[in-house]
Amino acid sequence: MLAIAGSMAVVLAVIAAWAAWAPALLAAAILAGLGWLFHSLTIEIADGELRWWFGPGWIRKRVPLATVASAKVVRTSLLEGWGIHYSRFGWLYNVSGFDAVAVTLNNGKRFCLGSDEPETLAAELTRRERPAPAA
Numbered sequence: 001m002l003a004i005a006g007s008m009a010v011v012l013a014v015i016a017a018w019a020a021w022a023p024a025l026l027a028a029a030i031l032a033g034l035g036w037l038f039h040s041l042t043i044e045i046a047d048g049e050l051r052w053w054f055g056p057g058w059i060r061k062r063v064p065l066a067t068v069a070s071a072k073v074v075r076t077s078l079l080e081g082w083g084i085h086y087s088r089f090g091w092l093y094n095v096s097g098f099d100a101v102a103v104t105l106n107n108g109k110r111f112c113l114g115s116d117e118p119e120t121l122a123a124e125l126t127r128r129e130r131p132a133p134a135a
Contacts (some may be wrong), residue, residue, distance in 0.1 A: 038083065041095045043113055045124055050103070052093060052113055059084070061093070067105045071125035073118040074102045087112060101125070 036055060043052045050068065053060035075098050080087045082094045089102040094114030101121045102112045115121050 038095060041093060041114060043115060043121060050125065054084075054093075054095070063103075063105065065125070067107070068103060068125055069106045070104045071101050071122045073122050074100050074112065076100050076112070076114070082114070 037058060038054050041052060041054055042057075043050070045051075045065065048065050049062045050065055051060065051062040074089060076087065076089075076092065076094065077098070080092060080094075082096060084091065084093055086092070089100070089112035090110030092100070092112045092114070094100060094112070097114060097116065099116070099118045100112045100114045101118050102110065103125065104110050113121065
């Protein structure tokens with residue numbers, strides 16, 4: 001009987017310790033998941049589209065190249081930070097650094113893509129000949 005009581009005490013102690021650490025462990029798991037989702041930003045120009053996605057690709061966007069009116073190299077500030085949020089350049093998609101390309105579409109919508117090679121991306125977006133958008 002004493003062994004059962006001792007075992008129960010150990011189990012209750014483990015449960016109590018787990019309950020005390022559960023919020024911190026949950027927060028750590030959420031942060032690890034977000035880190036995995038946003039660990040990289042991939043940008044590609046292919047098949048007449050500008051595409052970008054974070055990490056494994058669950059969060060992705062695309063726009064037809066024919067709708068790109070302009071692209072210019074910009075520098076974001078520390079206050080604009082990283083992630084996905086609205087900035088002075090429109091929606092900002094960034095994972096690190098401050099170099100980016102501000103893109104304006106023919107309909108006036110704007111967004112900004114963080115890039116390790118902003119000059120190359122802007123040059124690719126501006127050099128491509130695009131057909132005039134349908135009226």
